[in-house]
Amino acid sequence: MPGPDRLPPMQTLTAFESAARLASFTAAARELGSTQPAVSQRIVQLEEELGTPLFERGHRGVTLTPEGTLLYQAVRSGLDTIREATADIRARRATGSLTILTDAGFATYWLMPRLSRLNTSMPGVNVKIVTSQLGYDPHRDHADIAIAFGDGHWPPCTSTRLFPEAVTPVCSPAFRDAHQPVMSAQDLAHLPLLHVQPTEPERWLAWHTWFAAYGLPAPEQSQGMMFNSYSLVVQAALMGQGVALGWTPLTDELVASGQLVRLLETPVTTERGYYLVCPPSRPAPAAVPLFRRWLFDELIHVIEHAHA
Numbered sequence: 001m002p003g004p005d006r007l008p009p010m011q012t013l014t015a016f017e018s019a020a021r022l023a024s025f026t027a028a029a030r031e032l033g034s035t036q037p038a039v040s041q042r043i044v045q046l047e048e049e050l051g052t053p054l055f056e057r058g059h060r061g062v063t064l065t066p067e068g069t070l071l072y073q074a075v076r077s078g079l080d081t082i083r084e085a086t087a088d089i090r091a092r093r094a095t096g097s098l099t100i101l102t103d104a105g106f107a108t109y110w111l112m113p114r115l116s117r118l119n120t121s122m123p124g125v126n127v128k129i130v131t132s133q134l135g136y137d138p139h140r141d142h143a144d145i146a147i148a149f150g151d152g153h154w155p156p157c158t159s160t161r162l163f164p165e166a167v168t169p170v171c172s173p174a175f176r177d178a179h180q181p182v183m184s185a186q187d188l189a190h191l192p193l194l195h196v197q198p199t200e201p202e203r204w205l206a207w208h209t210w211f212a213a214y215g216l217p218a219p220e221q222s223q224g225m226m227f228n229s230y231s232l233v234v235q236a237a238l239m240g241q242g243v244a245l246g247w248t249p250l251t252d253e254l255v256a257s258g259q260l261v262r263l264l265e266t267p268v269t270t271e272r273g274y275y276l277v278c279p280p281s282r283p284a285p286a287a288v289p290l291f292r293r294w295l296f297d298e299l300i301h302v303i304e305h306a307h308a
C-alpha cells in the first residue's frame with residue numbers, strides 16, 4: 001500500500017488537471033495528444049489510489065466531486081508554479097538575467113545608488129534584486145549570487161569578503177548641533193539611541209556590544225527607539241530622532257554628502273562583514289562573471305575615492 005504522503009504519478013495528475021479544467025475526458029485527450037480511453041484510465045488509476053471518486057460522469061461531460069475540487073485546486077497551483085519556474089529558466093537562457101540576493105540595507109544604501117552603472121556594464125541583462133533580513137541560506141534561497149553579511153561561512157558556497165564590519169555612531173547634523181559635543185563613547189550613553197531589532201544568535205553589532213568594546217555598560221534600550229529594519233534606523237537618524245550605528249559601507253555616502261555625521265571617527269570592528277557568496281551546485285548564468293567584474297571595479301573606485 002502506498003504511503004499517505006506519496007505523490008501520485010505526474011502523468012495521472014496532468015491528465016486529471018486537464019480533464020477537470022476542460023470538464024471533458026475527450027477534450028483533455030485532445031489537449032494532451034492522447035486518447036479518451038487513455039485519459040479515462042489514468043483518472044481511474046488516480047481515483048483508485050486515493051480511494052475516492054474525483055468526477056461525476058454524465059452524458060454531457062464530467063463534473064468534480066468535492067474531493068476532486070480540493071485536489072484540482074492543489075494540482076493547478078503546483079503546475080502553475082512549475083510553469084512559472086520553467087518559463088523563468090527559459091527566459092534567463094534566452095535574454096540573460098541575474099538574481100542577486102542581499103539584505104535591505106545593502107540594497108538600499110549601496111546597490112541602488114549604483115544601479116545605472118550596473119545596467120550600463122551589463123547591457124541586455126535582466127537584473128533582479130531580492131532582499132531578505134533572515135541572512136543568506138543557500139539551501140533555502142534561490143539566487144545566482146548573494147552579497148551576504150556574516151562570518152564568511154555558507155557551506156557549500158565560496159565567499160569573498162568585500163567589507164569588514166566597521167561601525168561608528170552617526171546622526172544628523174541638526175541632532176549633533178542640538179546636543180552637547182560627543183568627545184568619547186561615554187558621552188553617547190545619555191543620548192537617544194536608535195536600535196535594530198536584535199537576533200538570536202546576534203548577527204550584527206548592537207549598541208550593547210558597541211559599548212562593551214569600549215569597556216562600558218550599555219544604557220537601557222528604553223532610552224531610544226527600536227526598529228525591525230536597518231533602513232528605518234537610518235531614516236530615523238536622518239530625521240534627527242537619535243544616534244544610529246553606521247556600518248561601512250552603508251552610511252559612507254550619506255556621511256560624504258553631509259546628510260549624516262560621525263560622532264566618533266574610530267570604528268569598532270569585528271571579524272564579520274559583507275561577502276560575495278557564490279553557490280556551487282548549479283551552472284552559473286553568463287551574467288555572474290560580468291557582475292563580479294563590475295563589483296570589484298566599484299570597490300577599486302571606492303578605495304581610490306577614499307584616498308583621493
